[in-house]
Amino acid sequence: MRKWLLPLIPIFALALPSRGEETNAPAGERIALPPAYKNFRVIGLSQRSDDQSLRAILGNDVAVEAARAGKTNPWPNGAILAKLVWKQKQSAQFPAATIPDAFSSVAFMIKDDAKYAATAGWGWGEWVGLQQKPYDKAGFARECVACHSTVKDQDWVFTRPGELP
Amino acid sequence: MRKWLLPLIPIFALALPSRGEETNAPAGERIALPPAYKNFRVIGLSQRSDDQSLRAILGNDVAVEAARAGKTNPWPNGAILAKLVWKQKQSAQFPAATIPDAFSSVAFMIKDDAKYAATAGWGWGEWVGLQQKPYDKAGFARECVACHSTVKDQDWVFTRPGELP
Numbered sequence A, B: 001m002r003k004w005l006l007p008l009i010p011i012f013a014l015a016l017p018s019r020g021e022e023t024n025a026p027a028g029e030r031i032a033l034p035p036a037y038k039n040f041r042v043i044g045l046s047q048r049s050d051d052q053s054l055r056a057i058l059g060n061d062v063a064v065e066a067a068r069a070g071k072t073n074p075w076p077n078g079a080i081l082a083k084l085v086w087k088q089k090q091s092a093q094f095p096a097a098t099i100p101d102a103f104s105s106v107a108f109m110i111k112d113d114a115k116y117a118a119t120a121g122w123g124w125g126e127w128v129g130l131q132q133k134p135y136d137k138a139g140f141a142r143e144c145v146a147c148h149s150t151v152k153d154q155d156w157v158f159t160r161p162g163e164l165p
């Protein structure tokens, strides 16, 4: 390729984003999908009887350090919390165990009290299924904030970090 | 302190190990406590109705890479699986949610088919409570292996890695 063509590549890449980039980018009030979330560390767990699911609550480094230091009210700016949700099923090999079935969704909260002042200091986003279809009904973040207002006195976060040695 | 005394310090340290080092060291057929386990990444979850508990199944880098590549039968040597167990309770703020209560124990399996040939190719260990009291009844590893023999055809591991996008 001739050298003078090289500067055009980034422009071209911008004009034709991959499908993944499109659906993971921020849109309206939705945050961008945090790329490294599968490598976040565990902060809590939950099993929900209302929709028969198991959930892992993970945090990025900022969130995990805050959790371990007990500094979660408020959580520091830069903290990201991820909730991975699986449908549950009974273990075939050990019937007393309830274990993950199909992957359902992943939801996020990103703390930035200035940037997200309009939505309780957190940016919100949810991606559904293995295809990670963004949940982007207009005004969806109001739903998130409304339900999380139950735990307004815990900086809008339900999960208390699991006790550890 | 005089310089000629310095070489004596490591010997002294060896003679008087801290309590933590003592209980975390390998003993009999018990493995040493893997120091970094709280930073392992999540592979699976479980809720158990037999003892009302929630469990996070985590892996070290070798285990997580194998899990994501679908190469878990057999798991590679060097893989470490950790199971963190908490008693469960109902969430006060969201009654349909079952969440961790007090920390119960952490159990490990370390894969090394040569070193641990006598115990199904895995080293076994469990530490109980916040004090991490080692579970070291004589012959305890036989109990672990006996129960896990149910999943002998899955390389003695119950957990199938949770589906992820």
Ligand code: HEC
Pocket (backbone or CB within 6 Å): A046, A047, A048, A055, A057, A081, A082, A083, A107, A108, A109, A124, A125, A126, A135, A140, A141, A143, A144, A145, A147, A148, A156, A157, A158, A159, A160, B094, B097, B098
């Ligand atoms: C009907 C109530 C409800 C709604 C609506 C809701 N949440 Fe939650 N959320 C919860 C509960 C309860 C938890 C605690 C974990 C669990 O049991 O699921 C939680 C946990 C979370 C967590 C983990 C941190 C924490 O607070 O524990 C994230 C991240 C999250 N929700 C994001 C969202 C997003 C994004 C939306 C909107 C798209 C949303 N939530 C809407 C009830 C709700």
Ligand code: HEC
Pocket (backbone or CB within 6 Å): A094, A097, A098, B046, B047, B048, B055, B057, B081, B082, B083, B107, B108, B109, B124, B125, B126, B135, B140, B141, B143, B144, B145, B147, B148, B156, B157, B158, B159, B160
């Ligand atoms: C009564 C049966 C039973 C005994 C005894 C038992 N386990 Fe397990 N173990 C299970 C089951 C079932 C799971 C799957 C996760 C869950 O639901 O608890 C499991 C999971 C594990 C895991 C996570 C990897 C996997 O196989 O899913 C580790 C690590 C582990 N056990 C270690 C031990 C150690 C160490 C001992 C002995 C000190 C032990 N286990 C004894 C039933 C048992």
